[in-house]
Amino acid sequence: MSEKFDIVVTCVRCRQDFEGFNEGQADECAADVRGEVVRGHYGSAVLDMETAFFADGKDHGLPDGQICDACIEHLCAAGLLLRPTQELEEKLRSL
Numbered sequence: 001m002s003e004k005f006d007i008v009v010t011c012v013r014c015r016q017d018f019e020g021f022n023e024g025q026a027d028e029c030a031a032d033v034r035g036e037v038v039r040g041h042y043g044s045a046v047l048d049m050e051t052a053f054f055a056d057g058k059d060h061g062l063p064d065g066q067i068c069d070a071c072i073e074h075l076c077a078a079g080l081l082l083r084p085t086q087e088l089e090e091k092l093r094s095l
Contacts, residue, residue: 006019006020007019007020007021007022007023007026008020009024009025009026009029009030009066010065010066011029011066011067011068011071012033012062012063012064012065012066012067013062013067013068013071013075014068014070014071016029016068018068021043022043024041024066025041025042025043025066026043026066027043027045028043028044028045028068028069028070029043029044029066029067029068029069030042030043030044030066031044031046031047031066031067031068031069031072032064032065032066032067033060033062033063033064033065033066033067034064035064036053036054036057036060037051037052037053037054038051038052038053038054038067038072038081039051040052040072044069044072045069046069046072046073046076047069047072047083050083050084051084052072052076052081052082052083052084053081053082053084054080054081054082055079055080055081055082060075060080
């Protein structure tokens, strides 16, 4: 860790540290890998309050934990992580 932050959020994929504003949340690193889904929270610019799914239930090899926006974008561009349609997202929120 090169910088000293009061709260540190580390991406499970690229291992970059981010200055957290809350436990487990930082600007550009506020989404959680949880099994076969990635849940975005306030602070994520790409999955703000959304859920994405790993394609075809493939083993992505990532431990549960926080993942940064850059890694989410990389996984989406590679077709490994799928963002839901607005209709599906609304159905998920109603569950």
